[in-house]
Amino acid sequence: MTIHKYKNEYAWDGVPVLKYKEDGTHFKNITRRVLFGGNDNLPCEIRYFEIAAGGHSTLERHEHAHAVIIVRGKGEALVDSKIITCNPFDVLEIAPLVWHQFRANKNETFGFFCIVNINRDKPTRPTTANIAAIAGNPEIASFIRT
């Protein structure tokens, strides 16, 4: 039995704060915590991602799906061709091969649980042609950070 007691400010006993990804300039002000690593009996991983004010995740897509539950603050998400306002306890399913990116609001820390298959493909970032297609919608063009 593993228990991670919640401490405060979205920190848990025994759960280190990790880099979101090893390196890159395609994300900003975002951290990752693994609350449940998954195993054969429950083959999914539960992560808590936190984006500081003004930050964002990578604009990417992949064949695996995400289930996301917002838990801290407010933010916005590009999911496919929609920009979604995110509030605590909203639940989003991000289907396979859909472009997505999360952003914190300017003055607010934004955090969410993200549940994902332990067996999954690597995300891909948009090519120049992909970006041109995604940015065909002016609202989305001003939203995305690449």
Place this chain on the structure above:
Amino acid sequence: MTIHKYKNEYAWDGVPVLKYKEDGTHFKNITRRVLFGGNDNLPCEIRYFEIAAGGHSTLERHEHAHAVIIVRGKGEALVDSKIITCNPFDVLEIAPLVWHQFRANKNETFGFFCIVNINRDKPTRPTTANIAAIAGNPEIASFIRT
């Protein structure tokens, strides 16, 4: 893309309140909501269970595992041979074949997310011999509801 916007009081757009189980006298004052049903790309189900003051889940065990994140109020859980005080955002892993039961405190609604494999075995309830063994510990004997 499926979005379930959070309404208030732990209710979500498009998510009906379901019976915890079809019938039985081995649980009390507990409801179930399915926030994510799972599929091949993410083979787990995310449920929100809510236990009204004084209620409890079934004392049971199974081969599949649970990952539980407390989100509303306070309660207690028997997990294996320990009684655990549960507060919001505590994370519990319930390993295979471990006896477990959740209880709300007397004056408080207690709610938690429970993530589970979409492919899973049916829970089993304790036999008289199991109960005698579980209740060997007096603290646990007074905790369990069968």
